Amino acid sequence: MKRIITATVNNVSGVLNRVTGMLARRDYNIESITVGHTENPTISRMTFVVVVDDIRSIEQVLKQLNKQIDVLKVADITDEAIVSRELALIKVFANAQQRGEIAAVINPFRAVILDVGRETMTVQVTGDQQKIEALIDLLHPYGIKELARTGITAFKRGHKLPNNEQRMTLIN
Amino acid sequence: MSTKLRKNENTASSEKKMMTGSSMLVEALKEENVEVVFGYPGGAILPAYDEMYKDGVNHILARHEQGAIHAAEGYARVSGKPGVVIVTSGPGATNIITGIADAMMDSLPLVVFTGQVATQVIGTDAFQESDVMGITMPITKHNYQVRDINELPRIIKEAFHIATTGRPGPVLIDLPKDVSLETGLFDYSQEVNLPGYQPTIMPNKLQIRKLVEAVSSAKKPVILAGAGILHAKGSAELIEYAEQQQIPVVTTLLGLGAFPGEHELFLGMAGMHGTYTANNAIYQSDLLISIGSRFDDRVTGNLKKFAPNAKVAHIDIDPAEIGKNIETQIPIVADAKEALKELIAQNGVRGQNSVWNEDLKQLKQEYPLWYKKDPSIIKPQQVIECIYEKTNGEAIVTTDVGQHQMWAAQFFKYNKPNRLVTSGGLGTMGFGFPAAIGAQLAEPNTPVISVLGDAGFQMTLQELSLIQEMKLPVKIVVINNASLGMVRQWQQLFYDERYSNSLVPVQPDFVKLAEAYDIKGMRVENVADLEKTVEEMLNYDGPVLVDFRVAPKENVYPMVAPGAGLHEMIGVKPE
Numbered sequence: 001m002k003r004i005i006t007a008t009v010n011n012v013s014g015v016l017n018r019v020t021g022m023l024a025r026r027d028y029n030i031e032s033i034t035v036g037h038t039e040n041p042t043i044s045r046m047t048f049v050v051v052v053d054d055i056r057s058i059e060q061v062l063k064q065l066n067k068q069i070d071v072l073k074v075a076d077i078t079d080e081a082i083v084s085r086e087l088a089l090i091k092v093f094a095n096a097q098q099r100g101e102i103a104a105v106i107n108p109f110r111a112v113i114l115d116v117g118r119e120t121m122t123v124q125v126t127g128d129q130q131k132i133e134a135l136i137d138l139l140h141p142y143g144i145k146e147l148a149r150t151g152i153t154a155f156k157r158g159h160k161l162p163n164n165e166q167r168m169t170l171i172n
Numbered sequence: 173m174s175t176k177l178r179k180n181e182n183t184a185s186s187e188k189k190m191m192t193g194s195s196m197l198v199e200a201l202k203e204e205n206v207e208v209v210f211g212y213p214g215g216a217i218l219p220a221y222d223e224m225y226k227d228g229v230n231h232i233l234a235r236h237e238q239g240a241i242h243a244a245e246g247y248a249r250v251s252g253k254p255g256v257v258i259v260t261s262g263p264g265a266t267n268i269i270t271g272i273a274d275a276m277m278d279s280l281p282l283v284v285f286t287g288q289v290a291t292q293v294i295g296t297d298a299f300q301e302s303d304v305m306g307i308t309m310p311i312t313k314h315n316y317q318v319r320d321i322n323e324l325p326r327i328i329k330e331a332f333h334i335a336t337t338g339r340p341g342p343v344l345i346d347l348p349k350d351v352s353l354e355t356g357l358f359d360y361s362q363e364v365n366l367p368g369y370q371p372t373i374m375p376n377k378l379q380i381r382k383l384v385e386a387v388s389s390a391k392k393p394v395i396l397a398g399a400g401i402l403h404a405k406g407s408a409e410l411i412e413y414a415e416q417q418q419i420p421v422v423t424t425l426l427g428l429g430a431f432p433g434e435h436e437l438f439l440g441m442a443g444m445h446g447t448y449t450a451n452n453a454i455y456q457s458d459l460l461i462s463i464g465s466r467f468d469d470r471v472t473g474n475l476k477k478f479a480p481n482a483k484v485a486h487i488d489i490d491p492a493e494i495g496k497n498i499e500t501q502i503p504i505v506a507d508a509k510e511a512l513k514e515l516i517a518q519n520g521v522r523g524q525n526s527v528w529n530e531d532l533k534q535l536k537q538e539y540p541l542w543y544k545k546d547p548s549i550i551k552p553q554q555v556i557e558c559i560y561e562k563t564n565g566e567a568i569v570t571t572d573v574g575q576h577q578m579w580a581a582q583f584f585k586y587n588k589p590n591r592l593v594t595s596g597g598l599g600t601m602g603f604g605f606p607a608a609i610g611a612q613l614a615e616p617n618t619p620v621i622s623v624l625g626d627a628g629f630q631m632t633l634q635e636l637s638l639i640q641e642m643k644l645p646v647k648i649v650v651i652n653n654a655s656l657g658m659v660r661q662w663q664q665l666f667y668d669e670r671y672s673n674s675l676v677p678v679q680p681d682f683v684k685l686a687e688a689y690d691i692k693g694m695r696v697e698n699v700a701d702l703e704k705t706v707e708e709m710l711n712y713d714g715p716v717l718v719d720f721r722v723a724p725k726e727n728v729y730p731m732v733a734p735g736a737g738l739h740e741m742i743g744v745k746p747e
Contacts, residue, residue: 009368010368014305014309014317017306017309018309021309021310022310025310056495056499059495060492060495060496063491063492064492066491066492067490067491067492068368069313069314069334069366069368069369070368071368072367072368
């Protein structure tokens with residue numbers, strides 16, 4: 001199962017290494033990771049997408065992250081009301097005749113064309129993971145030359161929605 | 173022997189002064205009341221050594237950095253204070269890796285200073301440069317590289333705080349040479365402020381109540397006591413609680429001494445070479461209360477067969493240990509002593525477990541630890557038993573890992589905390605002898621018996637020079653079976669007696685070896701001479717090495733074979 005975890009950490013050198021090193025040596029699989037500083041420049045926010053077998057494993061991930069001295073706060077926000085976004089750059093094969101067609105395909109996704117070459121176009125799309133997957137799927141038939149994705153960054157919504165049964169709780 | 177470091181004359185109000193990084197280091201050691209420092213000098217750490225020289229710091233020069241760090245571990249285990257280690261960059265730092273990993277596994281508080289090349293050449297593969305931060309990140313509780321002289325006092329203060337609080341562990345400070353020469357403001361009065369590190373000390377009341385209820389309704393309760401009780405200094409509370417509720421107690425290897433070895437409620441050590449009674453108590457229990465133990469695989473055996481009918485309560489200061497290996501019904505994150513105090517205060521209704529206690533008492537009588545004596549050859553167990561009798565158990569025992577370690581755990585009864593200094597989690601050969609040095613420094617008036625295998629001893633025997641220099645009266649007990657005993661035992665039992673590289677027929681003459689270091693050496697080969705030799709060893713005023721020639725093919729029993737459950741032990745009775 002995929003879980004989205006956010007962590008605020010001290011913005012000090014080596015902190016990314018601490019966190020990813022711990023996850024690797026404890027045999028956890030990170031699908032994506034994004035890092036950047038927060039409104040407070042001494043604190044960074046990390047967003048991980050972690051693939052685990054069961055809830056017990058995710059509890060371990062959270063606890064092991066919490067154990068790091070430079071990690072301030074950790075939360076599994078998968079089941080929360082969240083905003084999560086990813087950005088993808090897609091370089092797709094497109095000859096002169098196909099350009100218009102591709103522009104039409106990407107339009108509903110509110111993707112933008114960043115660059116046009118003789119044989120390719122570069123498309124930028126932002127959104128949740130499903131939306132990005134859908135667009136990549138649609139562009140596949142044209143042939144994708146290069147693809148770069150940032151991975152998810154996320155946090156909780158400002159307004160909390162009630163009724164959430166399947167929330168993760170940490171022991172103590 | 174003077175082990176006291178000159179105390180800071182004005183500790184109460186530490187002055188804010190401008191000083192060099194290396195002076196800061198020495199000042200901080202005084203502020204932390206560090207009595208002894210273990211280490212080995214070298215290029216990048218020379219400024220610190222110069223300052224220590226000027227200031228008369230009590231520094232113990234090991235003959236190998238690994239010796240220094242194991243000595244610091246022994247000191248930390250026995251004294252309960254942090255062990256302090258100072259070494260140089262590159263090889264100095266890489267030589268202490270085993271010790272750091274060992275301390276991490278066994279939760280020993282260490283503060284380790286490593287020299288580093290100057291900041292302007294870091295990353296250029298400079299002479300004696302190594303990425304100590306990267307290497308030690310996974311095996312330290314936390315580590316620091318000092319890049320700004322003004323941060324040094326804060327970092328040292330944090331390091332001591334982190335090493336000694338919560339679940340103790342090793343903290344490393346990598347100190348580049350130029351930083352140790354720079355001048356900055358020394359201010360040690362700031363409070364430690366670590367928002368990301370707030371160990372939970374007090375137990376959750378609701379969970380405590382749940383445990384009290386569980387105890388009241390349990391018919392077969394058992395306490396599994398680990399080293400967390402020793403770290404928390406909660407041994408007296410454990411005894412009080414167990415007696416109040418009449419719950420039988422088993423300990424882990426590292427927990428030996430947390431509960432008196434000769435107490436009526438004590439069932440022995442649990443795990444691979446634990447007692448039949450202890451392991452069966454866990455297997456049959458309906459309530460397993462683990463306190464300060466982490467369900468190591470050597471304790472649990474096959475997890476699928478571990479305590480199948482038990483409700484599990486787990487008290488641990490490290491929340492990450494709870495639920496890591498074993499599903500836990502009653503999780504209690506707390507300091508072991510505080511949790512026990514709370515449990516005692518609750519004074520819950522005792523469970524109906526008198527039948528259980530009787531059954532276990534009978535089992536204990538029926539299945540004692542055993543070995544067969546042989547008039548023609550000394551049995552290793554006999555040596556340990558003899559030492560236990562002759563010292564009345566009033567001694568500190570240090571060991572390596574392997575057969576001798578298990579016999580020292582089985583046949584020496586630990587009635588007081590911190591009398592056994594052993595490498596549990598990492599299982600480090602070469603640990604026991606240098607650890608004895610630290611143990612003796614921590615308690616100069618207690619006999620220290622270093623029980624070693626002939627192979628492990630040879631991994632760090634260079635420290636003979638140190639004990640001779642310091643006249644430390646360590647008793648070196650070499651359980652000599654001319655083999656890597658535990659490896660040989662596994663090869664006998666699980667590899668059809670293919671003794672691949674485990675028999676070591678060529679050995680040094682251990683007596684002459686001791687004498688080469690100007691240390692008294694003795695050898696005993698006959699059973700008839702055993703007692704006399706042990707007495708002579710114990711009465712000798714000074715360091716002494718005894719080469720005990722024991723039965724070479726003796727095995728450690730009983731045993732839980734790999735993959736088996738705790739109740740499926742082999743060798744529980746003499747054939």
